Amino acid sequence: MTYIDVDGLTKRFGDTVALDDVSFEVPDGEFVIVLGVSGSGKSTLLRTLSGLLSPTEGDITIAGEPVVDPRPEVAMIFQQHNIIGDMTAYSNSLSGGVHRSGLLSSVLQLQDDEEKHRALDALDTVGLLDEAEQKARSMSGGQQQRVGIARALVQQPEVLLADEPVASLDPGSAQSVMGYLRTASEDRGLTTFCSLHQVNIARKFGHRFIGLREGKKVFDGYRDELTIDVIDDLYGDIDTEGMFVSDDGDADAAVDGVAST
Numbered sequence: 001m002t003y004i005d006v007d008g009l010t011k012r013f014g015d016t017v018a019l020d021d022v023s024f025e026v027p028d029g030e031f032v033i034v035l036g037v038s039g040s041g042k043s044t045l046l047r048t049l050s051g052l053l054s055p056t057e058g059d060i061t062i063a064g065e066p067v068v069d070p071r072p073e074v075a076m077i078f079q080q081h082n083i084i085g086d087m088t089a090y091s092n093s094l095s096g097g098v099h100r101s102g103l104l105s106s107v108l109q110l111q112d113d114e115e116k117h118r119a120l121d122a123l124d125t126v127g128l129l130d131e132a133e134q135k136a137r138s139m140s141g142g143q144q145q146r147v148g149i150a151r152a153l154v155q156q157p158e159v160l161l162a163d164e165p166v167a168s169l170d171p172g173s174a175q176s177v178m179g180y181l182r183t184a185s186e187d188r189g190l191t192t193f194c195s196l197h198q199v200n201i202a203r204k205f206g207h208r209f210i211g212l213r214e215g216k217k218v219f220d221g222y223r224d225e226l227t228i229d230v231i232d233d234l235y236g237d238i239d240t241e242g243m244f245v246s247d248d249g250d251a252d253a254a255v256d257g258v259a260s261t
């Protein structure tokens with residue numbers, strides 16, 4: 001069943017066409033990776049899906065409802081973590097419920113037990129339950145990004161949008177974060193969009209791939225179809241050979257590997 005329906009989506013910023021007549025349908029629970037060079041429109045696509053940006057033309061519906069504003073069922077994870085260094089992992093995680101419990105309750109930490117349980121459960125999902133009382137500032141970049149994922153989960157979303165969540169991380173931490181993101185998404189049955197620059201990581205963890213070039217959708221397919229020719233087409237003159245490791249990328253094995261570390 002179609003869960004997200006994007007129909008003729010165009011987004012212009014002045015003379016710049018960031019998205020050009022993009023259409024696709026995504027069923028419930030799919031893990032979609034958005035690929036493309038810098039400036040191809042990945043962030044713009046995620047921001048329009050989240051309701052943070054409105055389309056110039058075209059329509060987006062999620063679960064049959066037109067997207068006109070940000071809504072609690074759609075959570076966004078950013079590259080810069082956006083977490084508060086002075087707060088513990090637990091408090092950061094708990095703040096994800098602000099949409100539901102209200103800002104004042106969040107600031108005063110008056111959330112009910114159920115919400116607190118959700119915050120701990122989310123930290124458990126990203127492997128940080130033992131670090132719950134640690135200040136975010138003292139955590140590694142990868143751990144901070146996992147706190148960001150936990151916070152998004154506390155929002156109880158149905159859709160997760162992750163805009164280059166591992167761009168600033170070393171390869172090991174990037175894989176670990178992607179593993180937790182995929183596990184969280186699978187365990188909770190979330191429909192997930194994740195934009196990435198790293199093709200090998202994308203192939204390892206992605207299920208479906210949407211490729212953008214100059215705002216146009218130039219690829220839409222599953223892992224077996226994401227061939228070196230497709231990558232070459234997406235990345236043009238960039239040397240793509242090192243980005244493409246032939247089938248080492250069993251996503252389920254990768255997720256299991258991360259989950260067991």
Ligand SMILES: Nc1ncnc2c1ncn2[C@@H]1O[C@H](COP(=O)(O)OP(=O)(O)OP(=O)(O)O)[C@@H](O)[C@H]1O
Binds near residue numbers: 018039040044
């Ligand atoms: N708020 C804005 N105002 C003007 N132009 C914008 C704005 N946001 C994006 N653009 C332009 O739209 C195009 C697509 O940008 P976008 O950030 O979506 O690409 P991207 O693929 O996410 O790039 P990156 O990988 O570098 O984040 C670019 O030409 C960009 O300069």
